[in-house]
Structure formats: structure tokens, C-alpha cells
Amino acid sequence: MLGYLIAAPTVVAAARWGEEPAAAAVPTIAPTDLYDLSDLLTQAALPTAGLLAITVNPDGTASFALPRAEVGQGITTAVAMTIADEMDLPVDKVKVTLADARPELLFNQFTGGSNSMHSIYAPVRMAAAIARGRLLAAAARELNAAPSDLEVRDGVFTAPNGKTATFGSLATKAAASRTTLVRPRLKTRAQQRIVGTPQPRIDAHDIVTGRKQFAMDLDVPDALPTMLCRPPTINGRVVGVDNLAEVAAMPGITDVVIVEHNQFVPGGVAVRGKTFGQCIDAVRALKVRWGGGSVEGKSDGSVLADLKKAELPLTPALPLGKTIDERFTFHFRPGDPLETNCAVADVRADRAEIWSSLKAPIWAREQIALSLRLPLDKVTVHVTEGGGSFGRHLFCDAAFEAALVSKKLGKPVKLMWHRTDNFRQGRVHPFVISRVRVTHSAGSVLAFDQRHTGVATDFTQGIGELLTSMDTSLPGQNFLQFSETVFTLTANVPYNFGLVTQLLNEIYAFDTFNTSSVRNVYSPEVCTATELMVDRVAAAMGKDPMRFRLEFAKDDRMRAVIQKVASVGNWGRSMPAGTAQGLAIHSEYKGRSACLVEIDCRPQTVNRAIADAHTGPRVTKVVYAVDVGLPINPLGIQAQMMGGIMDGIAQALSYSLHLKHGHFLEGSWDDAFYTRQWNTPPELQVIVMPPTTGQPGGAGEFGVGTSMAAVACAYGRATGKTPTSFPINHDDPLEFVPYPTVPPIPDSPTDGLQKAKITRVRAKKKRAHTKKKTHSKKAH
């Protein structure tokens, strides 16, 4: 299926596609060595690369509407740097905005697979070089000089006689500044002044002053706060509402309406009101009769049993050698960003306008047009900057919901999910088991078998547009067309391990659980299972884990990052009992990475007391080296690795969802133990390696798997026992009291002043309702 996606206008795409090997038949040569997910996404984007245009404005700035999402990964900064460098403009003269959904871009407005820089670097440079070339020609005419005699710096051309012309003054004289068929001359690497230098985010000032606008900060006329009352079990459906009129009459509430379940909208009861606070009260007041959900009765244990039944058999054992065989369990993990799912929608009889942080805005626009029965050109989809993503924004759940509710009400809505719903009903990283068997003999690894079995990862966002989305939604196609492809094009073992066989199987339909490609998709588990087994094999061979990795690593790029973290991190230093170092490596996104971790698992650390907090083992130091091929913005890459490391620490040690009787128990950040300050490593160093390939690889997801694996390896070495279930605290007694499921969201607290230790001598007015203690914490 993927063949026709990329066979479109370019011969290159088709030819490259043909290079993909039929199977991983050659020992140690994996499919990803020849063709990986980055290649696929970049080639899919290539045919429409010519539709990207940079505009030079009379004020001397250049503007570019980027067909990618900015969700914190820093793509707008990296693109601004690239344009500025190619055009000889200062970075602050380049204005990068997020493009509205443009269906004509086909597969070139999809943000996924950490592929943005890889796919857009060359086309953006091309467009920038064309713009600069036109300006240069106009400047030569204006200044009466040969183009080759002109100097250009910071948006100003200077002739030998000292006369100058600014980009701004030439903007209109350079005329039709649209891309045409010319062959621009790109700068050589040596001529680049900005690419490769550390640059702060272009939106940093807006962020620290509170001016950066997210979807819920937009002022769309009459778009009033809207929330949904959601079911007590995952994907439960509304049977009826007993007090609709009563709730509609509550203070501030303007509308209450039932939203039926469909493939794109889980359904519930929508309330619209003057403030979100009043919407929360209304949601809590609704008396809804619910039908069972799609996972009724399921719990962690039953899903695990189903996974084990579906595990594909291992390759028959080789007659020679010793084997090490282990199965690892990875529980459901949330994919929550800080900003909950949200969207603004203004749907009228003849048109619709949507605002949301979307990684697949073309699909959003096409699907919304289809659902609302509106012509495509009557639907406008604006892409807002997102408050994080981590896989959540590949889908357009909130946009679809907002469009539907706005249509039903005939009024604009500002729709937002409650945090508790975001954890319990939002898209999650699937539950996975990963079995690995390593066969070794006489100091060599002869075979590496991995059987990865997971709850289905929902890929029905396709490549971000309607056609692949619909195709993927057909029975069985999610797995056949996407899961297997993505797994095959990402999973790899970065070692010379003889015959490597990595196979995936998935259970349940794509929409049984609400899942998505959470940051780093399959790799956190693939990498963690692999690296823990590498430590086991190294031990069996009596080799130091670092030396073993150096010896078996596939290439010099990988050896370089291993050596870097080993030397900077002082690998092998003596450490007290209960503490240890751990090391892991990973190859993906056209890059190489190595992570060295130090962990403290001593009781006084594990049991340190912080109120309402999961403390546990503490990662005390992380040294991370990453080779992304060509680093565009080292400061931004360090930030992405840092974030990936915080993610990896959480996923190894503490961050998961407990499934019980068809619903998840976690409902807030004090239940789902993502890394907090008290878990943050006091020492952290990220080393961005010098350019190795000349092509920018991916960074946004690259920190997760490697660091998760390194933390797991360090934990194993500190405790003397290989951890096999993740996060390691998942099977311990719950450290929180779950919020009730009815009503689905907790009451808004009233103790904000007390918590801030502000005592009021006399109350202004005695409140009618006092705080109900619904969510007490167990003492540590």
C-alpha cells in the first residue's frame, strides 16, 4: 500500500523504494540500515516540496508558513535558522508561522516520526536560496554592479562603491517572489554561519511573558467554554440523561447536548457555559446512564494474558551455543501533554472554522468537511501552537469533537478536556510484552530473536490525510499497513549479533483501546528489552558492559557516542553498594545515541519523604551523547534530549496507568508519576556530536528509548536483578487513592489559600458548600 503513496510524481521515490530488502535475511544487516521510517516520510513529502514558498516583505523580514506542528520541539526555531542562514538574514528577521491545513500538500503537512527537519531542510533551503537569488539579481540592477561583486550580510547588499540596498527595499522590485523553475545555488556547509550554532527559541520571549497563545487563549467571538461528561469506562456510550434540563439551568450554563459515539468522537454529554469552572460543575451534576465500553471488564492481568497468547513463536533454537531468554512487560503509559486536548470550532450552516494544535491538519480538514457534509473549501483549519504533544496530536480528537458540538448547537465552542479525562479516556502508549532470546557461543552472538506483542497502536491518522486514514481504518489494515511497516522501519539492534529476527504482533482492533504513536512509538520497549539482554550477555561472557557495546556496535558513529559518554561520564568509577552506572545505546532517525546513567537505589533515597509524591530510586546523573547527522540547533537538540531523558526516567521507574475493570485509575499528575523536580537528576550533560553526515536526522523522540534503557540497566546493576516489568513500581501497592469514576471528573478544590498557607482572619462570606475530601492520600 505504501508503494503507491510515494510512487506519485517522482522517479526517485519509486527507485529508492525498490531498494528495500524483502526480508531481514542477511545477518546483521537490518532493513533500517537501508531504508527507515525517516526515508519513507521524507519521500512521501518530496513531491509537493515545490509548493513551499518564502515571502520577502517590504519591512525586510522573510516569512514562511510552516506546514508542520510546533509543539515544543523547536521546529519553528530550526526552520527560521535555516532560512536566515541561506538568505543572509538575522534569525529575528525570519517570521515562521504555522500554515493552515493545505490539502494540496498531500503527505507534506504531517508531523511525526521526528521527521520534520529531515524532510523539510532541503526544500526550505531551496526556497530560501531562490528568494535570495531573486533579491541578488534585483540588487545588482539597483546598485549597478555585477551580482558576484555584491556582499550580503544581515539583509543588506553592499556594492564595491559602498552603496547599499536592503532586502526590504528590494522586496517589491524583485517582483513575483514565487518559486519558479530555477536551479538555486545552495550554500556550502562552510558558508553557513547559523546552522549548527546554538540559538534560543524564537518564541522564548512570548513564553516567559505569558504572551504565547495556545488554542484556549484565542479570542474567537462567542466561542464559550465547552466540556464533555465522559463515561466511567473507556469508550462507554451514552444511553440516556436523566436531568438534562436541570443541568441546562445551572448558573452560567448555556447548552447541554448528547454527543453520540462514532469512529472519530468517543461521545458523551457536552455542556457549554460562561466559564470552564461552571462547565466542570455541570459535568459533575449530570446524571447519565452509560452503556459498557469497548474494554468492559478488562484489567492489566487480562490484557497481559491476552498478549501472552498472541506472542509469535521464536525461531527454532540454533544447535550451537547458550541461550538467554527473557520476557519483559511494559504497562500502559499516558501520552498526556500539559495542555489537555482542546480545540475551538465555529461551525455554521455553510462553513466551518477550526483552531487546534494538529499534526495532521489536512486529515482534520478533510474528515471534518466529510462529517459536516461541507465542501472542502468551506472548511478552514488553523494550526495553533501546542502545549506539548508526545503523540497526542497525531489525532484530531478535540477538533472532531468541537466541530460536531458546534454544529449541533449552531454556536461556536471552545472545547477542552479535563485533565482527569485526558488521563482516563485519552490516547495512551499501548501495553506491550517483549520476549528476547539471545544465542551466544565462544564470545560471539549468533542470533537475536525478539517477539514484540502489544495492544494495537492506532495508526488511523495515516500519513496525515483522508485517503491513508480511511484505508488504514479498514478491517485488519491498521496492523498490516502501518503497525508492521512502522515496526519494521524502526526496530533494529545496533549490534553485530548474527541472525537478528524482530517480529511484531498486535491484539485487539485499533479502536478497542485509545492509543497512538506515543513519543518514540515502539522503540522504548524494543531498546529497553534489547539493552537489558545485552547486559546479561556481556555478564555471561565476563565482559564489561561498555567494552562489550564498543566491541559489538555496528559502526564508528555508534562507537564514537559510546566512547564519549564513557569518558565524560567516567564509566566504571567505583560506587557505593545500592548505586550503579548503566549504559544503553540506540540507533534511529538517521542518528546514534548513547546514554550513561547513575542511579541511587539505597533505602534512604528510595524512601525519602516528599508529600503526595512518588520518590523511589533517584537517577543522580545522566550523560547523553547524540549524533543526529547534522545538528541544526545544538541548544534545541540538547533540550529535546533532556526532555526525552525525563520521559525515559519516568517510563522506566514510575509513569504508567493501571487498568482495572475497564478504566484507568490514574486521574492527575499526583497519581501518574511523571518525572517531577524531586526525581530530576541533579547532574545532566547532553553532548551533541559534531556533524557526521551532512543531513539533519530526527531529535524530538530520540532521547526516550535510550535513556529508558539506560535507567533500566543501571537499576539492574544497582539491585543485582534484571528488572522485567515496567515501570518498576507498577506492581507495587497503589500509592494513591483513585478518584471516583462517577462523576467522571473531580470537584474543583477550594483550599488554594490554605495550601499557600494564607490564613484569613475572618471569612468574607461563608461558602455554601465546603470541600469534600474525595481524594485523600495515603501517608508514606
Place this chain on the structure above:
Amino acid sequence: MPTHTFILNGKRVSVDVEDDVRLLWVLRDVLGVHGPKYCCGLGVCKACTSHINGQAFAPCSVPISDIRSTDRITTIEGLPATVGKDLHPMQQAWLDVDVAQCGYCQPGQIMAAVALVKDVQAQGRTVTDADLDQLRNVCRCGTYPRIREAIKAGAANMPALTVHRVKPKAKKHKHAVRKHTA
């Protein structure tokens, strides 16, 4: 509908809104002040952290009826004015360290950081790692290490403890008096 009056970022405001609406929604949905973010509404994530009379608090957990007419509420928008500059030293430190990624939690992080440093200064000492471990603000992007770095840098440039007094203006309704009209 009751009218509530308080001092928001140095200006007196009045709003007509039900007593039990939490301050976060009064700020965001009624007054259009969007610096404080919603993230959990449970007093857990601290994304909405603002200051009341100079102390950090979570507006999502305070009914508007708890706010008095003399209370000075400062959101990220009003932080620079508390030091009489375009940027508070903590905001500048955030820029110098390039802390932010998506930026959603950062207004709350900065407001919490400023309050922490003031607390620590009031105790006559400097910020320690143990102090930083007490910060509860969630950052899903994982900017924690840079936050720690920025707080230490920002603290060094924060003025020694001063008390800012904002006198309520004599002409009560001169500034930004908005009515809840929807």
C-alpha cells in the same frame, strides 16, 4: 449576581460572577488574562501559579468569594512591573538558559520560582537543591534541569527582599472595570 473587586496586576478590577467560580476561570474566561494556564484544575500541576499579595498560589483552587477587595493578584503578565522593569530577573534568566520548550507550564514555573526565591531570601539563605526538589510544577517537556539552572541564576539577580505596596486608587473604577455580561 455578586460583584467581586480586587487588584489585578496593579489595577483594580470588578467582575460580576457567581461566588463559587474559581479565580482561574475569572481570570481566563471573564477577564481574558491568559498567562495562568489550565492543566489540571486540581491544585496539582501548578500551571496556573500566580501570586496573591506576593505569595504563590493556585487560582484553580480558590473560589472568587475568597478574594478580598484589598488582595493584590499578580499573574505572569504583571510580574515585570513588580520590579519596575520590562522583564523580571527570573524571566531574563529563563531567556538566558533557554528553558522553555512548548512553554505551556512556564508562566507557572516562573511565578513559583520567584516565590520560592523570595521565601528562601526571607530566611537569609540561597536556593539549594533540596529547595528545588520541593517545587511541584509539572513540565511534561522535561525542562526541569534548565529550570533549576535558571532559578539559581535568576535568584542571583533578584532584588533583596522588598515589599511592594500598591495603593488602591482613589477613583475606584478608573481601570479596566469589566462586567461579566455573557
